[in-house]
Amino acid sequence: MLNPLFIPLLFFFFFLCFEFCVVGTQMEREEKVSLELSEEILQSMEVGMSFKDYNCTISSMDFHKSSSYLVTASDDDSIRLYDITSGTCLKTINSKKYGVDLVCFTSHPTTVIYSSKNGWDESLRLLSLHDNKYLRYFKGHHDSSKCIFFPRVVSLSLCSRKDCFVSGSLDRTVLLWDQRAEKCQGLLHVQGRPAVSYDDQGLVFAIAFGGYIRMFDARMYEKGPFEIFSVGGDISDANVVKFSNDGRLILLTTADGHIHVLDSFRGTHLSTYNVTPVSCNSTLEASFSPDGMFAISGSGDGSIYAWSVRSGKEVTSWRSATSDTGPPVIKWAPGNLMFATGSSELSFWVPDLSKLGAYVGRK
Structure with a gap:
């Protein structure tokens, strides 16, 4: 569904503007000033387009770093590929046998890695969305003797510069992988539910659990973390x-x-924002804006919040139309004035120009 305030051309314009304004001439520098993400622009953002044809909750989504594609995974065991410039769903692929939980793009815009959610197969899969073919299986998270739950993967992060990725599981292991090999390239044991992430350069990855964030050099991870940061006694x-x-x-x-x-x-603690806690079966997701100046997050009550990283203050909040479904999955589109939320529907949030009179026609 398309909000009449946001015709497709406007949607496309905002997709392009953040990247268009980065280069060199005087006019382009002036345009960057007029379109730079600010509190006023953030406060104006509304749903510009939504897809309401989901039968279940969206469990994960990912924007491709250098294309206009978005991929989603949902509890109805489907993977969907979208082109956000045209606002269309390009393809739906079902994974009824294995289920689907987390999904991430590789460097290729139609190839993803995803995790299972069927209760009996913990493998990760490299899937070509172009022809719906499995290119590789990654098996390693299977030590169920140490896990009272099905040892599903609860965190997945791909390195944007190399063909490697890292996964964290309820079996209390973190595995390092090369997309070209079926067997893991490294294994780390943890003492809790792990959250994992590569930095953008692929030189460092972080593992968080038990109130601490452990920083690893990707080239020497076997030596252990080179830094351990406390998060202020939050051991949840x-x-x-x-x-x-x-x-x-x-x-x-x-x-x-x-x-x-x-x-x-x-490791300096800069700020903490508080929202409604989530259930043990849900995930609280947050995302930085492309410039790192703002953080947006879902909430256990289904609301969406935005804060200024610099001041630590709340900038705005939105009550989602699907707030009864729990915390939305939330991602900011790389390099663009747009973020997406996923719950029982997929929504794209863009600025409403009618609320930004000072920006219209500004040169």
């Missing part, structure tokens, strides 16, 4: 850990409804 289950695009900040969400932001170099 880690849900999501992420780096900002420039690698200077790191964000951690926990099941108790806390979103922590730290300096990734010094």
Whole structure:
């Protein structure tokens, strides 16, 4: 469904504008000033387009780094590929046999890695969306003797610069993988539910659990963490850990409804935002804006919040139309004035120009 405030051309414009304004001429520099993400622009954002044809909750989604594609995974065992410039669903692929939980793009815009959610097969799969073919299986998270639950993968992060990725499971292991090999390239044992993430350069990865974020050099991970950062006594289950695009900040969400932001170099605790806690079966997700100046997050009550990273203050909040389905999955589109939320429907949020009179026609 398309909000009449956001005709397709406007939707396409906002998809392009953040990247268009980055280069060199005087006019382009002036345009960057007029379109730079600000509190006013963030406060104006509304749902510009939504897809309501989901039968179940969206469990995961990912934007491709360099194309206009978005992929979603949902509890009806489907994977869907979208082109956000045209606002169309390009393909739906069902994974009824294995189920689907987490999904991430590889460097190729129609190839993904996804985790199972069927209760009997913990494998990760490399899937070509182009022809619906499995290119590789990754098996390793299977030590169910140490896990009272099915040892499903609860965290997955791909390195944007190399063909490697890292996965964390309820079996209390973190595995390092090369997309070209079926067997894992490294194994780390943890003492809790792990949240994992590569930084954008692929040189460092983080593992969060038990109230701490452990920083590893990807080239020497077997030597253990080179830094361990405390998150202020919050020992609830880690849900999501992420780096900002420039690698200077790191964000951690926990099941108790806390979103922590730290300096990734010094470990300095910069701020903590609080939302409604999530259930043990849900994940609290948050995301940095492309410039790292703002953080957005879902909440256990289905609301969406935005904060200024610099001041630590809440900038705005939105009550989702699907708030009864729990915390939405939330992702900011790389390099664009748009973020997406997923619950029982998929929504794209863009600025409403009618609320931004000072920006219209500004040169």
